[in-house]
Amino acid sequence: MERPVGGYALLGVAACAALVLPAFFLPPVPIDETRYLAVAWTMHAGGHWLVPWLDGAPYPDKPPLLFWLINLAWWVTGVHAWSARLLEVLLALATLPPLRRLAFALSADARAAAKATWLWLGCIAFAGFAGAVMFDLLLTLCVLSAWLGGVWLARGQMRLGTVWLALGLGLGILTKGPVSLLVGGLPALLAPWWHPAVRGRPGRHYLALLLALAGAAVLALAWALPAARAGGPAYGDAIFLKQTAGRVAESFAHDRGPAWYLPIVPLLMLPWTLGLGRGVPASDPAAAPGHRLLDRFALAATLPAFLVFCLISGKQPHYLLPLLPALALPAGARLAAGRWRVVGWRVGLVLLVIAVGFAVALARLAPQAPVMAYACLGGAALPGVALVARGRRPTTVATAAVATLVLVALAKAAFVLGLGPRYAVQAAAARIASAQRAGIPLLHAGQQQGLYTFAGRLTAPIATARSQAQVAAWATAHPGGWVISSYRHYDYAATPLYQQPFLGRRLAIWRAADIAAQAAANARTRAPEEPADAGD
Structure with a gap:
């Protein structure tokens, strides 16, 4: 009799490990x-x-x-x-x-x-x-x-x-x-x-x-x-x-x-979807x-x-x-009942295509990804290679399932290594939390959606502004404060206190006094008013 999650204890342990291990390394995704x-x-x-x-x-x-x-x-x-x-x-x-x-x-x-x-x-x-x-x-x-x-x-x-x-x-x-x-x-x-x-x-x-x-x-x-x-x-x-x-x-x-x-x-x-085929029913x-x-x-x-x-x-x-x-x-x-069967080489081919797809995506999204990220994707391809190499020999559903779990676990590891720095906000959140404890006024230009709250263990909300006019007015009223944003619409020419890549753009913290000065200069030259919506 097969167990609830398969007939082999070793495969069950491998399945659980493949699911659990990435949980300790993946940072929260915005x-x-x-x-x-x-x-x-x-x-x-x-x-x-x-x-x-x-x-x-x-x-x-x-x-x-x-x-x-x-x-x-x-x-x-x-x-x-x-x-x-x-x-x-x-x-x-x-x-x-x-x-x-x-x-x-x-x-x-x-x-x-x-x-x-x-x-x-x-x-x-x-x-x-x-x-x-x-x-x-x-x-x-x-x-x-x-x-x-x-x-x-x-x-x-x-x-x-x-x-x-x-x-x-x-x-x-x-x-x-x-x-x-x-x-x-x-x-x-x-x-x-x-x-x-x-x-x-x-x-x-x-x-x-x-x-x-x-x-x-x-x-x-x-x-x-x-x-x-x-x-x-x-x-x-x-x-x-x-x-x-x-x-x-x-x-x-x-x-x-x-x-x-x-x-x-x-x-x-x-x-x-592609890995199951017609079998031979029991006589x-x-x-x-x-x-x-x-x-x-x-x-x-x-x-x-x-x-x-x-x-x-x-x-x-x-x-x-x-x-x-x-x-x-x-x-x-x-x-x-034998009416369907797992076609191992087909499952392996699907897993290989997924692993290659992850590699192509990683190369395009993070050209500077470390070698270790690609090593993880190489490891992710191995279950697919092994199943394809088996050819037409019978493959159990448990074996194919564990191969899929291993692929996904290693692909997640590659994602962390290659793309993790582009969405991790812990460093910015630590600076924001320190400023909040020091009583520095904070404004987020555009919606924050709690981006820094958990990473910085913030205990008070950050004020938000939804237009350039609101940002300029706040910065003028709080020259000692900080303005934070990762939206392209709120990216300022002033030298930021802190900056980092974030989801293909820049996350930065500016002095409110610098933002106010820039707004005043723009007003003197009568620059056209920016649209009111953050848009990003």
């Missing part, structure tokens, strides 16, 4: 990771446990569950970026047991459940986002719990199913909002279509579903209602309306067309169990939500993560 860590740090430093805050204002874009969990990790380890990343790796690995249990609940055997788990563990989406400080793998864990509750409801385990469905949906709302209801609740809603037992008792099933929804609402509102009162009317409107209707109708972030996701799913499921029909239940459940769990995601204007690749484990269920059953 702007998402730096922003989320800034919110978690502000919660930690200021005790804002009910309402998340960012840059001196309530932060309504995300509910607090991930920030609470990060602070729980910090309570154990102290405040470090690596502990937040390690938490994310553990959350990713925590999705494996409920996926296996879900396969069993849908009548899959142990081999099919193990192969489905390896398929999920070994896809680029899982390996790439494990360790990233984001909300989507925590949401995936909540969605898998909700799916498991929905399957138990369909099987007639009403009490257990209701509790798990309510917990999965409620915690999902506390993770990323009402999208949890869409992704986690649709299979239970469509249960009469994919589970024949529900057709004989639809009233009982839907009554339990309503109870689960009520339980999820109670769990979510236990936070949302007091948070809306504490955060004020604008915050309440934002968490109840803006983060749902705003993203559906006309996105205020990541606005993309309806077809944008169509090529994304095959990329997220690499190497399996004994009893050895090849039917896949109708798994197929229909996977369809109900993915297709309706995917179509809704396509219609929602705000889109990012990682938004699809909670849908992907369902695709592994029927694929795992087909691998176990």
